[in-house]
Amino acid sequence: MAATGRKHLVRDFNHFITCYLCRGYLIKPTTVTECLHTFCKSCIVQHFEESNDCPKCGIQVHETNPLEMLRLDNTLEEIIFKLVPGLREKEEQQEVEFWKKNQPKANGQAESLRFQRLGLPDVGGDDHDDGGDDDDDAGDEDYHRSDPQIAICLDCLRNTGQAGESTVTDLMKRFIRCSSRVTVGTIKKFLSLKLKLPSSYELDVLCNGEIMGRDHTLEFIYMTRWRLHGENTYPMVLEYRPRIDFG
Numbered sequence: 001m002a003a004t005g006r007k008h009l010v011r012d013f014n015h016f017i018t019c020y021l022c023r024g025y026l027i028k029p030t031t032v033t034e035c036l037h038t039f040c041k042s043c044i045v046q047h048f049e050e051s052n053d054c055p056k057c058g059i060q061v062h063e064t065n066p067l068e069m070l071r072l073d074n075t076l077e078e079i080i081f082k083l084v085p086g087l088r089e090k091e092e093q094q095e096v097e098f099w100k101k102n103q104p105k106a107n108g109q110a111e112s113l114r115f116q117r118l119g120l121p122d123v124g125g126d127d128h129d130d131g132g133d134d135d136d137d138a139g140d141e142d143y144h145r146s147d148p149q150i151a152i153c154l155d156c157l158r159n160t161g162q163a164g165e166s167t168v169t170d171l172m173k174r175f176i177r178c179s180s181r182v183t184v185g186t187i188k189k190f191l192s193l194k195l196k197l198p199s200s201y202e203l204d205v206l207c208n209g210e211i212m213g214r215d216h217t218l219e220f221i222y223m224t225r226w227r228l229h230g231e232n233t234y235p236m237v238l239e240y241r242p243r244i245d246f247g
Helices: 010-017 041-048 074-083 087-101 107-117 184-194 218-229
Strands: 029-032 038-040 070-072 149-156 175-179 203-207 236-242
Touching: 010 074, 029 041, 029 074, 038 041, 041 070, 074 087, 149 218, 184 203, 184 236, 203 218, 218 236
Parallel strands: 149 236
Antiparallel strands: 029 038, 029 070, 149 175, 203 236
């Protein structure tokens, strides 16, 4: 007589595939490497805006930059989509509806949405435009979610203008994590919007004292300027300073 196995229901696995914060199914499941607890990406990122502790076990994830300790679990995401019928389609439809309702209405907002697609922090809807035309990523519809990620620290070089005063300021949050495909040109636009610089203002971005070209990607800089100098610590440090033209 053949043995009949017990059929498992999705709710039998809910403990493993639901988010501790929102209580829904894990969307973009993201694991805290310090304690291996997993949450929805949006939930844990929002939590770390207010706290450096894991919301489930209370352990301090990182003293200054807990986002550095997050890892996206693509395998778990695929398992959840297979276990829960229709979840993938529902999420894709909600995403389409979100972007339809949030079409960019100004150049500044368009840049802000582009930063989000590239994995950079949201800079808000400041209406600043440096006149650049970085259209390589504008048409990307995958939002670079599956790209290798890289952690960088943006440090302000204390250059002074002709009046002897610092012409740019420090970012409130210097540590960011973004796609390795982000270019220096995009970093410059991010800094201009975040620091509310005039559209005519120019910045130089440097790595180990060398000015980086605007088309250099973070991956290229890491491989050719950071790692080859024996800098194996994270995050990679980029410096920015005002470009002072004498003429």
